[in-house]
Amino acid sequence: MSIKSDQWFSEIFGGTTAFSFLFSKKLYESKSHFQNIEVYETPALGRVLILDGCFMVTEADSFIYHEMLVHPAMATVGNAKKVLVIGGGDGGAVTEVVKYPDVESCTLCEIDPMVVEVCREFFPHVSSGLNDPRVTFVNEDGARFIQQFKGEFDVVLVDSTDPVGPGEVLFQEPFYLAVKESLRRGGAAVFQTESPLFMRDVFVKAVKGLDGTFGRDHAKPFLATIPSYPGALWSFTLCSEAFDPAHQKTRTLPPHLSTNLNYYNPEIHFSAFALPQFVRKMLAG
């Protein structure tokens, strides 16, 4: 058994570690205006979406990422009606958002329309929410698009790629401030903030930047395990100007959700905010 054959794909992280899968077929490869897009069929992970050589979606574990990006914020705010997703062209976040009957509109702002097209075709289950009549797709740069909104959204979900290429501006303070200003009072935003284990500096900088923007104790990182992402221990940061998001009483989940979700539940919600000692230390430093 060797992974040196051409039937293996590897994401090499930092030139020093790699996560790889055997594939039965490469279903798609194309270069969009922004990035290289690949789709593989695999025995272990189902279908896999790779952007610029990095894992974005796998049918095996992306439910963890999408559920944890969406439900902690939705459950904390409660009765969210107007939601914006920035990035997230795979549709996975939107699919979780439209599970809430109270949502009246969900805007997906994705810079690369080819990602949306590819996911509609190859990940129909992940992207199914895109067909919901409450969803509008806007093909724009999220960092520019957000600037026109003041006090508008109940929930903003920043489903960015890594802070290189098109995702870079989504890790900068002018963008954090624009997101904060786009929220109505009582609203909340979530940012994916990378792995505290493998991307320590990016994680610390992002959390401190959000803390500076939203105010001390108003930006709280939480964790989940995403095996296909480098470092596996992944972070999101829940931000709200109006309250401390880690200590907000969450609303009861709609009954159909508590049985239909695969990762999130109310105990997971609170436990995700418990930070390991090494994460506490790096944020205190």
Added chain:
Amino acid sequence: MSIKSDQWFSEIFGGTTAFSFLFSKKLYESKSHFQNIEVYETPALGRVLILDGCFMVTEADSFIYHEMLVHPAMATVGNAKKVLVIGGGDGGAVTEVVKYPDVESCTLCEIDPMVVEVCREFFPHVSSGLNDPRVTFVNEDGARFIQQFKGEFDVVLVDSTDPVGPGEVLFQEPFYLAVKESLRRGGAAVFQTESPLFMRDVFVKAVKGLDGTFGRDHAKPFLATIPSYPGALWSFTLCSEAFDPAHQKTRTLPPHLSTNLNYYNPEIHFSAFALPQFVRKMLAG
């Protein structure tokens, strides 16, 4: 950048996924009576111990495994005096155990003395607890060794390899029963029970077997993220005949511990028992 050079090591899991690292040097390789032992120096993970091709210890993330194997049980039982570690020849579990001043004796029962020797030499920090005068090393088969003890230990820690080769008997019910009988009343045991994400069947069988042995609600799985292990989302199961281990009030950690640990803290303790929906469903089925 390619991982196809000879300077990369890969653990291939199930023939379909792999986690790999670049190494600067192979420090050691030898075949013991039980397994093939390799030690690598790596830029990303520090030194790495590989047994029969599988990750056992990395300097970068094994603190998570060792702290979570040891501290939830030690904190739950409180004032443990007599501790047995089965497997765990790397010494990492023992090193955590001897951090408690109340511990009077810690026995390490490891079937393969070569693992202990190699870890003393190449992982002096991980294995430092082996030098504590309260520690006794016994070179025996843990499944046989445990049978002579009745009502003896406050805490038994089963630090097994995967359920193949020498580790196989440590996933069988006669062994679970022997561990239960070796505990004093009020004592607790922890078993590493593999990944619920990548080793679903082994995980479910182990938890159900422990539940059957210790009694319903007396065997509680808990989770931590170990990036170098297949599936990354790793499980342990805390068992006690005397109480429900997930709802036991934990004792206060000795003050030197709460600052010196790198993963475990009291909030992590309780949050680790929160199970994702998919894990709940597989255990309910």
